Amino acid sequence: MIVNLIGKGGRVRTVPMPNWTKSAIDSWIAAADIKDGLVFRAMNRAGRVIATSIMPRAIFQLVRRFGDMIGAPNLGPHDLRRTFAKLAHKGRSGLEQIQLSLGHASITTTERYLGVRQDLIDAPCDHLGLTIEVPR
Numbered sequence: 001m002i003v004n005l006i007g008k009g010g011r012v013r014t015v016p017m018p019n020w021t022k023s024a025i026d027s028w029i030a031a032a033d034i035k036d037g038l039v040f041r042a043m044n045r046a047g048r049v050i051a052t053s054i055m056p057r058a059i060f061q062l063v064r065r066f067g068d069m070i071g072a073p074n075l076g077p078h079d080l081r082r083t084f085a086k087l088a089h090k091g092r093s094g095l096e097q098i099q100l101s102l103g104h105a106s107i108t109t110t111e112r113y114l115g116v117r118q119d120l121i122d123a124p125c126d127h128l129g130l131t132i133e134v135p136r
Contacts, residue, residue: 007103015101085113 002015029039032049042051042058059077067075081102088098099110110116 009105011103011105013100013103082113085110089114089116 001017004012005015006012025039028034032041034041034049038053040054041049042054044050063075063077063080067073067079085098085102088101089095095107095110095114095116098114099107102110102113104110104113
């Protein structure tokens with residue numbers, strides 16, 4: 001997990017990550033010989049670390065470039081947040097957990113991200129598995 005990540009609006013949160021992501025980041029830290037400070041840093045074309053941080057514009061350009069490579073032109077970093085949220089929701093992750101991962105202050109924002117609407121045909125109360133005997 002990433003502990004004490006400072007996000008938008010200065011909000012601090014902890015973000016869980018899969019093991020494969022942690023392994024990739026650990027490999028990057030070792031290869032870049034990072035001892036402290038920020039993990040993601042700017043590099044030159046020769047692959048040398050040239051700055052202690054990476055600018056938002058560089059992240060945007062990387063996402064756009066790799067989006068083009070996979071046939072998703074005009075892909076942006078915010079699209080990746082929405083994709084994460086929708087895949088987590090489809091995988092039955094709890095709405096509150098998605099909200100925490102995204103750093104949303106309001107559950108309403110998370111619901112808008114997901115396009116969640118109340119389902120009156122297949123409502124949550126239909127899945128409680130409870131029955132009651134009604135006297136006649």
